[in-house]
Amino acid sequence: MDNQLLKEWLAAGNTTISNILLRKYRDIGLTNEQLVLLLQLKSYLDSGIFFPDTEEIAKRMGISSADAFQGIHDLIQKNVLTIETEKNSEGKTNDRYSLSLLWDKLALLLVQTKITAQHQEQQIVEKDLYQHFESEFGRALSPIEIQTIGMWLDDDKYSIELIEMALREAVLSQVYNLKYVDRILLNWERKNIRSKAQVEKEAQSRRQKNGPETKRPTDKKSGAKVPLHNWLNDSN
Numbered sequence: 001m002d003n004q005l006l007k008e009w010l011a012a013g014n015t016t017i018s019n020i021l022l023r024k025y026r027d028i029g030l031t032n033e034q035l036v037l038l039l040q041l042k043s044y045l046d047s048g049i050f051f052p053d054t055e056e057i058a059k060r061m062g063i064s065s066a067d068a069f070q071g072i073h074d075l076i077q078k079n080v081l082t083i084e085t086e087k088n089s090e091g092k093t094n095d096r097y098s099l100s101l102l103w104d105k106l107a108l109l110l111v112q113t114k115i116t117a118q119h120q121e122q123q124i125v126e127k128d129l130y131q132h133f134e135s136e137f138g139r140a141l142s143p144i145e146i147q148t149i150g151m152w153l154d155d156d157k158y159s160i161e162l163i164e165m166a167l168r169e170a171v172l173s174q175v176y177n178l179k180y181v182d183r184i185l186l187n188w189e190r191k192n193i194r195s196k197a198q199v200e201k202e203a204q205s206r207r208q209k210n211g212p213e214t215k216r217p218t219d220k221k222s223g224a225k226v227p228l229h230n231w232l233n234d235s236n
Helices: 003-012 019-024 032-046 054-061 065-077 100-137 143-154 160-172 178-190 196-210
Strands: 082-087 093-098
Touching (some): 032 054, 032 065, 032 093, 054 065, 100 143, 100 160, 143 160, 143 178, 178 196
């Protein structure tokens, strides 16, 4: 590449394209042609030309001026392009294209996508929780029981981990009903116990206080010995 060509290459500048735009442009309602038009407009903006002539845009894209004008109009209608008017230091007004709405729309789409994914993941985890209860109880949950578990999650804000720990304690005590699990959760709430680590710490503290157990049952899943402790008899 000779020096003159290199100078022209560098003088032309570069246009940076967001991969988010390339991945999500159809999700915000843009066609392939509208994407190309947006990229052409961005290349002008990146070069400091804030209100390029429609005919020049048309020549770049190999379309008529009328089609280029209509394309710009469609982008404005889709709220991804605006024309802003500003005054310069001499008090003269100048028009310029702005892509701010495009970036705002893409950012909103990313937030909504993340929220949807989190909601779907939460639904899967909650479904697994219901199935865990049914597996341990050996029967299907009643509508009232399903509603109760939902209230633990939505109203009481108990974590799924904590609910599963309470279920485990109930099963070890061979009590297979939600009222007992609910009383365990209330007991833990009074003690400000909100996590698995806090449950285990409290159990360890009780073991140290009460001394070694003479006989301990086996956890079916881990095979480890677990202490028998009635959380509902705690006076403190």
